[in-house]
Amino acid sequence: MSKLGSIGARLHRGEVSYDFIGKRKIWFAVSIALVVISLGSLLAKGLALGIEFKGGVEYQAKVKVTHNTVDDVTSAVKSTNAKDLGDPVVTTIGANQVRVQTKPLSQDDIVKVREAIGKEVGVPTDQVSNQQIGASWGSQIANKAILALIVFLILVFGVIWAYFREPKASMAAIIALIHDVFITVGVYALIGFDVTPATVIGVLTILGYSLYDTVVVFDKVRENTRGITGSNRYTYSDATNLAVNQTIVRSINTTLIALMPVGSILVVGTVVLGTGPLKDLSLALFVGIAVGAYSSIFIAPALLAMFKEREPGMQALSRRVLAKRAQAGVTAGTPVAAGAVAGAASAADTTRVQDRPKAASATAGVPTASSRPVRPTSGAGRPQPARKPRSKRGK
Structure with missing residues (x-):
């Protein structure tokens, strides 16, 4: 294991x-x-929020992505001076595609942005796809x-x-x-x-x-x-x-x-x-x-x-458990494994039994059961009479 x-x-x-x-x-x-x-x-x-939540226009075009692709496409889109363009969001998809997201634009401005993207990445305008997404x-x-x-x-x-x-x-x-x-x-x-x-x-x-x-x-x-x-x-x-x-x-x-x-x-x-x-x-x-x-x-x-x-x-249960732990010598608040409390309580009970004073029969002057003579018993437990010595039998 x-x-x-x-x-x-x-x-x-x-x-x-x-x-x-x-x-x-x-x-x-x-x-x-x-x-x-x-x-x-x-x-x-x-x-x-993505364009799906705030609305806008999304453009995609195929291009061989380089370290300057994002900056170059961003500058090209901003140069169109489209109304309400704002800051376009330009990202790359893998190593051969670029995506541009803008705010909602008029149809004429959408055409301008498509032409700018196509010119920058070197593809015809009709190969630059666009999709309008409404904010509603x-x-x-x-x-x-x-x-x-x-x-x-x-x-x-x-x-x-x-x-x-x-x-x-x-x-x-x-x-x-x-x-x-x-x-x-x-x-x-x-x-x-x-x-x-x-x-x-x-x-x-x-x-x-x-x-x-x-x-x-x-x-x-x-x-x-x-x-x-x-x-x-x-x-x-x-x-x-x-x-x-x-x-x-x-x-x-x-x-x-x-x-x-x-x-x-x-x-x-x-x-x-x-x-x-x-x-x-x-x-x-x-x-x-x-x-x-x-x-x-x-x-x-x-x-x-x-x-x-x-x-x-549960509060009453907690009081009982804590009292039992205190009696058994287990520190309150200590995480206890299964059976630990019971084991500690059993050990405490054993200790208490061993420490009990002996019964009154064990006091001075009173013979205990172990000190008394025991008469022999049969297998069934019945006491048997004491037998005379062999030398005195028949007299």
Whole structure:
């Protein structure tokens, strides 16, 4: 068995554990910092909306891409002095195509820009394609994406509530999902990648991935906490921490396996192709999968434990468990592996039995049972009469 597999087996059995839930203030602080940075990026820089959302004209032409292609084409388009041209966005697609995006233009200005691009890259004007995209279409896409996100969150809340019969689990999962969305969008704002319909698809996809990982952890929590109030071995936080330790190796393995192909697509879409929906989709998936795994391990279970520990029944359980630990000599707040509390309690009980004073029969002047003569017994246990010596028999 590999070293990682051996560690995973010991974590699953509860022989070793890391106190994920006990250190939840650290994880919450990290998440709050990431969310604040994301919000700051959104407010300071905003999202670089693609032409699909803000409208405009897109031109494409075949050209042998060089280091000066972007600058040369940009200068050629600006030299047309088209009305409301603004700053054109020029990017390359692979090694043999250039793409130009401008604001909405009149038909005459569109022809001027096509001619300028064709002249610069050395192709006829009719080989420079153009496509007009209205801003209203982009706003419809944005509104439908927001509506889809809201409907998704509502359905997730209801499904988790129905499956776990626990609204607090739904609340923890929804907060973790919103956390993932904020950080993913913040990364887009920070890096400056264009937000396109492919980005929206990627964001909705990572929500499902993050939710899947969270449900797996919550299912293990439910298994560990079944009938927990009838025992004094674990608090709810202890059982939740054990569930995270039991599933963490699986979460790491699935996350790494998912990130490797997505990372390859991201490199190909960014370095080789330069632009396009492949890059937009892969970035959202890469960031979302990583953040979703983080929230499933560090955020969602900690939130669930925090919500549940506020219930009166769980607070009473915590008091009983802490009292038993103090009696057994286990330090309060120490992450306890499976059976450790019971083992400590058993050892304490054995010690108490060994230290009990002897019974009154062992006091001075009173013979104990072991010091009294024992009459021989038959196999059935009936006492037998004492027999005379052979020399005195018959007298």
